[in-house]
Amino acid sequence: MADQNNKKVVKVYDTEQDVAVSLAKYVADLSAKFAKERGSFTVVLSGGYLIDSIRKLTEPPYVDSVEWSKWHVFWVDERVVPRNHVDSNYKLAFDGFLSKVPIPAGQVYAINDALSAEGAAEDYQTVLKHLVDTGVLAKSSVTGFPKFDLMLLGMGPDGHVASLFPGHPLLEENVKWVTHIMDSPKPPPQRITFTFPVINSSAYIAMVVCGPGEVDAVYKALGKTENPELLPVQRVTPEEELRWFLDKVAASKLQE
Ligand SMILES: O=C1O[C@H](COP(=O)(O)O)[C@@H](O)[C@H](O)[C@H]1O
Numbered sequence: 001m002a003d004q005n006n007k008k009v010v011k012v013y014d015t016e017q018d019v020a021v022s023l024a025k026y027v028a029d030l031s032a033k034f035a036k037e038r039g040s041f042t043v044v045l046s047g048g049y050l051i052d053s054i055r056k057l058t059e060p061p062y063v064d065s066v067e068w069s070k071w072h073v074f075w076v077d078e079r080v081v082p083r084n085h086v087d088s089n090y091k092l093a094f095d096g097f098l099s100k101v102p103i104p105a106g107q108v109y110a111i112n113d114a115l116s117a118e119g120a121a122e123d124y125q126t127v128l129k130h131l132v133d134t135g136v137l138a139k140s141s142v143t144g145f146p147k148f149d150l151m152l153l154g155m156g157p158d159g160h161v162a163s164l165f166p167g168h169p170l171l172e173e174n175v176k177w178v179t180h181i182m183d184s185p186k187p188p189p190q191r192i193t194f195t196f197p198v199i200n201s202s203a204y205i206a207m208v209v210c211g212p213g214e215v216d217a218v219y220k221a222l223g224k225t226e227n228p229e230l231l232p233v234q235r236v237t238p239e240e241e242l243r244w245f246l247d248k249v250a251a252s253k254l255q256e
Contacts, residue, residue, distance in 0.1 A: 007237075010222060010244040012251040016053075016210040019245045023208060024056035026243065027150065028066050030204055034149045035070040041149050042137055044074045044194070044202070046162065047089035048154040051096040053208045053245075058100035071103045072136055074128075076151060076199065077163040078111040080120060080180075080190035087188050088113075111192060117180035121192040125178040140201040142239060145177060148202040151238070155209050156186060159217045159231030163193035166232060171196065196235055205238040210247040218246060219253035 013019045027043075034041040045051065056062065079087045090110045098108060109131075112123045131137040132146050140147040153161050163181050164171055173179050173195040180192045199205070209218055219225065221233050222244070236242060248255070 007240060008242045008244070010246065012246045012248060012255070014248055016247045016249075019208065019210055019247050020053055020056045023053055023206060023245050024062055026206060026245075027054065027057060027152070028062050030150050031066050031071070035067045038138065038149075039070065040072055040136055041067075041070045042072045042074065044076045044148050044151040045089070045093050045097075046076050046152060046154045047079070047092055048156070049210070050152055050154040050208055051092050053154075053210070054097055054152065058097060063101060066101070068102045069104060072107045072109070072131070073098070073103060074109050074148065075111060076153060076161075077191055077193040078120070079188045080117045080192065081113065081188060083110060083113045117182060117190040117192060121176075121178045121180040124192060125176065128177055138203075140239060143197060143201045145197045145201040147239065148198075149204065151199060151202045151205045153199075153205055153207050153236070155207060155214055155217060155221075155233045157213050157217055158185075159221060159233045160186070161207075161233050161236060162199065163191040164196065164232045166229070171232060171235070173197075200235075200237050200239075202238045203240045205236060205242045206245055207233065207236065207242060208245045209250045210245075212249055214250055215253050218250050223254055 031041045075089055078089050081087045083090045112120050128146050132139050138147040155161055158166050163184055165185050174197050176195055177198050179195055182190055184191050221231055
């Protein structure tokens with residue numbers, strides 16, 4: 001399924017393994033494109049099972065062929081916990097991905113875990129502004145917000161993306177690049193998150209959803225239903241392409 005008007009592509013694969021194979025090729029192709037065009041590739045990671053979904057990048061042929069030295073890695077959201085805490089999105093990414101590929105340590109932009117939620121959000125925004133000023137990170141000519149090359153996002157069963165939850169006032173934040181939340185409905189409660197203007201200024205977004213947990217949310221987001229209120233995931237509209245990677249289980253209600 002492809003929708004040229006809002007640049008949305010929905011791909012449904014037989015198995016989660018097929019999703020992982022296709023996602024690895026998608027990421028590797030974009031890495032090659034941006035490394036050639038811009039000399040760097042800015043990639044934003046999520047928490048959740050997204051990290052497991054990119055496992056094929058840590059295996060041949062990609063582990064040897066991707067230009068890892070061009071990668072600059074960020075997080076769309078982080079929990080306000082120490083980096084070695086079981087709830088840390090950095091730890092999840094380090095254990096499952098970053099420790100297995102040769103990305104230069106100085107190009108991995110973890111959130112400062114010594115600060116309060118508010119301080120960490122401000123600090124991360126300052127880091128991003130510096131990277132825009134130095135040209136590592138592009139700037140959207142449309143919105144003026146930073147333009148990441150690729151965001152790899154997951155979605156929760158309630159349709160949340162990053163730490164932007166249904167009905168929460170942060171959904172309307174349109175000035176800050178990075179903000180904080182003290183009352184996340186999903187624990188832990190204190191987090192920092194990119195705002196929608198930043199998410200939607202990115203060039204490409206891969207939305208990866210597999211398994212039974214999000215069947216209803218996938219149906220609400222992509223099925224022929226009229227929702228009185230948009231799910232957070234339905235507000236995701238990057239500048240070039242939003243590509244959904246679903247397995248048959250996650251897409252099961254769409255195919256009824
Ligand atoms: O809390 C979070 O949840 C979302 C979705 O997680 P998943 O386990 O359903 O994939 C995740 O994308 C986000 O980064 C994380 O902090």
